[in-house]
Amino acid sequence: MAAKSINITLKIWRQKNCNAKGQMETYTLKDVSTASSFLEMLDQLNEQLVNEKKEPVAFDHDCREGICGMCSLYINGRAHGPDNGVTTCQLHMRMFDDGATIYVEPWRSAAFPVIKDLVVDRSAFDRIQQAGGFVSVNTSGRTMDANAIPVPKEDADKAFEAAACIGCGACVATCKNGSAMLFVGAKVSQYALLPQGKVEATQRALNMVRQMDEEGFGNCTNTGACEIECPKGISLDNIARLNREFLKASLVSNK
Ligand code: SF4
Ligand code: FES
CATH class of the missing domain: 1.10.1060.10 (Alpha-helical ferredoxin)
Known part of the structure; x- marks a missing residue:
């Protein structure tokens, strides 16, 4: 399947530190390649935020190939997102429609407190x-x-x-x-x-x-x-x- 570009709206959990009260914030992102991974899409968002002189979104990752277990995100209400048998770094943007609104949250668990934005302490x-x-x-x-x-x-x-x-x-x-x-x-x-x-x-x-x-x-x-x-x-x-x-x-x- 040939890659195409989609425009998306992101609702992302932002939290300054473990003691701060967090909230969902909304971002729009244009021309996201459906061949890119979910983390590459977040890289694209962060580049946009840096260019706008805004604080980039903190998220965890290391291997980006399903090995290290760092990329832990809750996407549209599912751990690691809508695909099966993949980690967040293996999730591709082809799983989302043009015009989609995507909710991105950190793991929610008392034993995994949020450190910042989407990063939790595991x-x-x-x-x-x-x-x-x-x-x-x-x-x-x-x-x-x-x-x-x-x-x-x-x-x-x-x-x-x-x-x-x-x-x-x-x-x-x-x-x-x-x-x-x-x-x-x-x-x-x-x-x-x-x-x-x-x-x-x-x-x-x-x-x-x-x-x-x-x-x-x-x-x-x-x-x-x-x-x-x-x-x-x-x-x-x-x-x-x-x-x-x-x-x-x-x-x-x-x-
Ligand atoms: S979901 Fe739980 S059991 Fe499965 S790989 Fe992750 S930590 Fe291990
Ligand atoms: S970044 Fe290592 S498993 Fe996703």
């Missing part, structure tokens, strides 16, 4: 990772080569699928309870399915869930919205596995 996810999302390996020289440890193909595939989580936070933002269970389920699963992850399995499940609760994420009530909006197709099976791992760990630690 360091709660980092602290959950630090609490248990790792394996300790003795590197004294006698460590077995990881490839020498046999792993059933089905387990390896499931672990790989769980490891595809990029920590973007769309699952939290889209959940009416602000639950982080899909993220934590993916992070626990990727290790629980592999022999390398068994050694610390008990502390991992307990510590990551404890940290998740401390960070103020809500409880999971199985609405399934997280799975629908996850750009990496992380399945609810990972939440079920997290619950099993947590139960096992609780029984072991109570002995």
Whole structure:
């Protein structure tokens, strides 16, 4: 499909800092190529704002290819916008009609406070990772080569699928309870399915869930919205596995 240009109206959340009261502001943008990505469109808007000597819109991004999980935006009421299985940086302007009005907001969740405009603080996810999302390996020289440890193909595939989580936070933002269970389920699963992850399995499940609760994420009530909006197709099976791992760990630690 040949690229064309569209004119759009943007309603964007502007907020000076975490303590300021924010509001939606309206901008018009002309000649946006339908071949450009959503972030390139925001670049175009910021160029226009700078030329008009106005403050550009702050938004997060790094890789711009669906890997880092930084580009977290709520677009027209959907986490990562109207396309399926893509992050905001992979969303294209061909998804929008000429003359469209597009609403752009930051993630809305108590555990992800707004820092400025569209940028939120997702360091709660980092602290959950630090609490248990790792394996300790003795590197004294006698460590077995990881490839020498046999792993059933089905387990390896499931672990790989769980490891595809990029920590973007769309699952939290889209959940009416602000639950982080899909993220934590993916992070626990990727290790629980592999022999390398068994050694610390008990502390991992307990510590990551404890940290998740401390960070103020809500409880999971199985609405399934997280799975629908996850750009990496992380399945609810990972939440079920997290619950099993947590139960096992609780029984072991109570002995
Ligand atoms: S589970 Fe999906 S939506 Fe949640 S942080 Fe991981 S990639 Fe993002
Ligand atoms: S900028 Fe890295 S996933 Fe979008």
